[in-house]
Amino acid sequence: xxxxxxxxxxxxxxxxxxxxxxxxxxxxxxxxxxxxxxxxxxxxxxxxxxxxxxxxxxxxxxxxxxxxxxxxxxxxxxxxxxxxxxxxxxxxxxxxxxxxxxxxxxxxxxxxxxxxxxxxxxxxxxxxxxxxxxxxxxxxxxxxxxxxxxxxxxxxxxxxxxxxxxxxxxxxxxxxxxxxxxxxxxxxxxx
Numbered sequence: 001x002x003x004x005x006x007x008x009x010x011x012x013x014x015x016x017x018x019x020x021x022x023x024x025x026x027x028x029x030x031x032x033x034x035x036x037x038x039x040x041x042x043x044x045x046x047x048x049x050x051x052x053x054x055x056x057x058x059x060x061x062x063x064x065x066x067x068x069x070x071x072x073x074x075x076x077x078x079x080x081x082x083x084x085x086x087x088x089x090x091x092x093x094x095x096x097x098x099x100x101x102x103x104x105x106x107x108x109x110x111x112x113x114x115x116x117x118x119x120x121x122x123x124x125x126x127x128x129x130x131x132x133x134x135x136x137x138x139x140x141x142x143x144x145x146x147x148x149x150x151x152x153x154x155x156x157x158x159x160x161x162x163x164x165x166x167x168x169x170x171x172x173x174x175x176x177x178x179x180x181x182x183x184x185x186x187x188x189x190x191x
Contacts, residue, residue, distance in 0.1 A: 011059070014039050014046060018060040023104050027112040032056055054118050061109045061119075064102045065126055068092065085137040086184055092130070092157050093180070094164040095173040103161050130154060141187050149187065156183055 017039035021030045031053055036046040050056040071091050077084045094103040106126075113123035134157065135150025143149040160179060163171040 011049065014041070014049065014056075015060060015063045018056060019063075019101055019105050022060065022108050023101065027057065027108045030057060030060070057109070057112075057119070058122055060105060061122060061126070064106050064109075065129070067098075067102060081140045081142070082184055082188060085140050086181060088133070089137060089153070089157060089180060089184075090177065092133075093160055093173075093176050094168070095176060100164070100168075103165055107162065107165050130157070138187075141184070142189075143187055153183075156180070 014035060018030055018035045021034050021038050025034070032046050032050060033043045035056060036043040039046065046056075050059060068091055072088055075087055075091075078087065091099070094100040109119070110123060110127075113119035131150060131154045134153035135146055137153055138146040138149035141149075156179070160171070160176050164173075164176055
């Protein structure tokens with residue numbers, strides 16, 4: 001009797017393997033062969049789902065977005081808009097092992113995408129989605145110019161993510177959350 005394969009589970013395993021290779025060795029090293037070896041699969045088996053390195057890398061990047069969106073969708077949103085915004089934005093920052101892995105893959109992919117035209121559209125789509133999420137957050141906070149504040153929030157989130165990846169000893173999760181909280185507090189109307 002043929003062995004039944006859980007394709008969803010296999011894709012998750014391949015995604016995890018791709019992330020391990022990317023985090024350890026960089027995006028350039030994440031070939032179909034290297035990821036297959038990391039996932040303990042044959043290269044031929046992996047090529048069935050991902051015929052090219054570009055498709056494999058696009059999947060790995062898309063997985064970052066899917067995981068963040070799934071996490072946000074399951075949040076028990078506070079009634080207070082400021083607390084709700086803070087909770088959503090924290091999902092984008094390297095505050096624990098899961099989000100640190102997502103952040104490192106995102107940053108590796110982002111820099112890689114600058115030099116690879118085949119990834120520019122995906123990078124722009126994800127970048128624009130993040131900017132839009134920040135604009136929505138600014139709108140939810142009731143700031144006067146949500147577009148401008150959305151850009152500021154986007155820059156803050158990106159900066160915290162980069163600093164959290166490059167200097168996790170100096171930009172700890174506690175510091176990241178404190179910077180975000182102080183910025184959000186500064187946006188609230190003075191009473």
